[in-house]
Amino acid sequence: MSAKDLRGRTAFVGAATFGCGEAPGYTAIELAAEAGRRAVDDAGLKLSDIDGLFICLPNDFLSGLTIAEYFGIHPKMTNNSRTGGSAFLTHAEWAMLALDAGLIDYALICYGSNQRTGAGKLVSAQAPSPFEFPYRPNNPVASYALAASRHMHQYGTTSEQLASVAVAARQWANLNPEAFKQGSLSVEDVLATRLVADPLHVADCCLVTDGAAAVVLTRADRAKDARKTPVSLLGAASATWHTEIAQLADLTITAARESGERAFAQAGLTPKDIDVVELYDAFTINTILFLEDLGFCPKGEGGRFVSSGAIGPGGSLPVNTNGGGLSFCHPGMYGLFTLVEAIRQLRGEAGERQIAGAKLALAHGNGGTLSSQATCILGVPETV
């Protein structure tokens, strides 16, 4: 049996962020609820229209229940699956299927974290592995550093090339008034920051910020009535390969290869068709790995690709146009922000950083330590 044709059957009709950067005094639930309200409002809907909830809050295993109660709604579907930062794109895949099947009519995906200003300590959602913790890896950075060091060893990728990812992200952030980190940043500046876990410097690592985001999806027929032009979901797919970095067969190839391949197949598109790319850049190595695994350049060429200036403003492939997790915001999990930025680009709402005539966007989420990957391909209505 072949997979049901779900291309363009659902669309994003609402998207919002709230409290990106610092939002002192707010709890994670408050941030998520406000982003959720704004996304519902953006879609021209009421809270009571939402009958499918997809949530994952940093400090709450049962966060779907919490948000249902907070909004006073009785969803038919409540999903808090946690696969790390890829969860939100997997939620979109779920929502696509549930909406198409008629199980639900309006899906809200939301997230919020106050990890920067919150009094509580950072929440570790993952159980420590007895086979890792004796060696004190300062996860997640140590695991990503191990992947980066293999990539350098196998393909000659350099620290300067890694740094150029952070530089491009900052250039985009400088065009985004919502971005937390702004100002000039050069490759030399990145290399001058402290090494955290070789070869990764402080500036190779994502920010620690507050922030919240939310999106609303519905079936294409209902989407026509939305307040704004709907953004169609053309393809979505997920893949899990491991949890601990030691169990990843080849540290330079992630499950993004598989999730990307299935998402592109569902969308009937290839990387060449994509106008704008939003990747989960928890570390600079991520951008390089995902550009390769998603087919934007050959395996091993990512370092050279990014150092050519291709991914920054004015380059041939706009990547992380909001400034990414490296310079825009990174409230514990960044996945949902890739979807929001892709939607804003396709709606033409991205101001100074807008990619002229963008019709097709790819958003990619990453969870754990390169463990779980999910890819969504979005398009303007004419691409359906």
Place this chain on the structure above:
Amino acid sequence: MMAEVQPDIEYQAHLAEGHFMIQRGIASGVHHFYPRAIEPGTGRALEWVEASGKGKVHSVTVISRKPPLEPYNVVLVDLAEGPRMMSRVDGIDPAAIRIGMAVTARIVEEDERQFVVFVPAEEA
């Protein structure tokens, strides 16, 4: 029911007796680490076998800490039998650890728990 493997307890007990044991599929002959109750993929039975202790560094990172704390290393080691594990390499300046370096397992004890680290292999 209690004939099933109790992976963590048995692994730890072997270490306490000075043996670095890993698992092997009885039918497949494939070695596995970390210890499990069933063979990954096939779900079939596993047996304990002593690891040769030989391995090669697959990847390495050095973790910086605020002085006066010393930096320390975290490595992935490909065991000669096939499986990969996280560990650290002792007896060498962390900055000198290289991918591909041959290493040998040692059992150490910290905080009343034994675990496996590696040292550079003796030059042949």
Place this chain on the structure above:
Amino acid sequence: MTQAPPTATYFQHLAEGRFMIQRSPSTGEWVFYPRMVAPVSGANDLEWVEPSGLGTVYAVTVKRAKPPAPNVSIAIVELDEGPRMMSHVQGIEADQVRIGMRVRARIVDGLDDNKIVVFEPEAAA
């Protein structure tokens, strides 16, 4: 308009000796616990207002403690304004608290440094 942080504001009011909950002027509904947005209606013009402090016990359980520690009542109180909240009913033996009993709010020291709201029988006040 964005609400000030609701949870922080609620406890700030209690620290100042005031039991305040939220109300939406546009819909007239009262809201507890404090939120960014009113449940169900989605109203986001929530204001802080002092409730009457009167309410009715909606449900109650007695948590049995190992003697000599006293048993403690854990009640859900329905405020006259509508919302419900968990609380203790004090000033009366825990096993004398009845569903339907009229109660009045009082602010006392809670866990940590926070003040909390408890209730006592209205008659006793």
Place this chain on the structure above:
Amino acid sequence: MTSSPFPRGKVSIVGATTFGQGRAPGFQSSDLAAIAARDALAQAGLTPADVDGLFFCHPTDTFGGLSFAQYLGIHPTITDNSRVGGSAFQAYVEQATFLLDAGLIDVALIAFGNNQATATGKLATTIYPMTYEAPYKPINPVSSYALAAARHMHQYGTTQEQLGEVALAARSWAQMNPEAFKRDPLDMETYMASRTVSSPLKVLDCCLVTDGAAAIVLTRTDRARDLIARPVAVLGAASATTHREISWMEDLTVTAAKDSGARAYAAAGVTASDIDVVQVYDAFTINTILFLEDLGFCPKGEGGRFVEGGAIAPGGRLPVNTNGGGLSCCHPGMYGLFTLVEAIRQLRGECGTRQVTDPHLAIAHGNGGVLSSQATVILGSPETI
């Protein structure tokens, strides 16, 4: 939409098993789940490598789906570890059914394991700050369920003895189940004399604290028929969420089971009176009464009287929790999956002395949080499709 979108009978269960119910010293939670998963897959001649949809909830690891995929050495295309408490497993069945029917996955594994009773570590709980309840130190979850029980007694005249009937019935079933953890006889006097934890709930109103694991395997019905002789069909499934904390449950005597049950019945095209055997999540005795009402086996408020006189015990008018339930069989943190396994075993006729005569339709109902999240699955023998 008037007709149910549920793909009735398109998906079937081809494996169901438990492992380590009661005490299973020496195993990690994932070990227990892996052994159950292996055995459930083996019933259909499958191996872990065949699984491409993984639904897994680990008691302490919120990324449990990832670590269990790694443990099994598989690369699932769908990894779901959604947590809505003990109803998660029924919600997994609902989602797996849609995913299988849409062809996005071919073999779904739903697994759970917990070593809470014998593990040295303490019980894992959510880190979520119950800001507006915690100051009053309720013993959760007991106190929340106790508040619901107090309301039920107040509104409908339900009695302590009627709660006791639920505990007694569960124990009588457990005595017929060699896998059950608590099998010593229980009478009403002993029940009434047991210690009150949070009034009106006594120790014997509360579920056990045990280890245990369970697993079930689902595939499309056309393929299921090639794998085993008598697959069990998924006829309907639905979920509903109403609140998180008991203070904000609208009516403490009416749960979202009313909604999830109604939609599950609509999907299956059956009513409560058609059901031959009932498995509900009995974390506390009050649950059984609430769910029998909300799922339509008796009118609202009549649950207490319904269970009187051994009505749900062996030989009674409605077989409920035939394995002994969370009260007497096992309760390893979350019990939801065990209701499904027992329903499947009854439909397959595997239940030995506790076997219900020739059942064709079974209901398995899960409950999560503090009556917060409800999910209902209706299962049928192959003839019911």
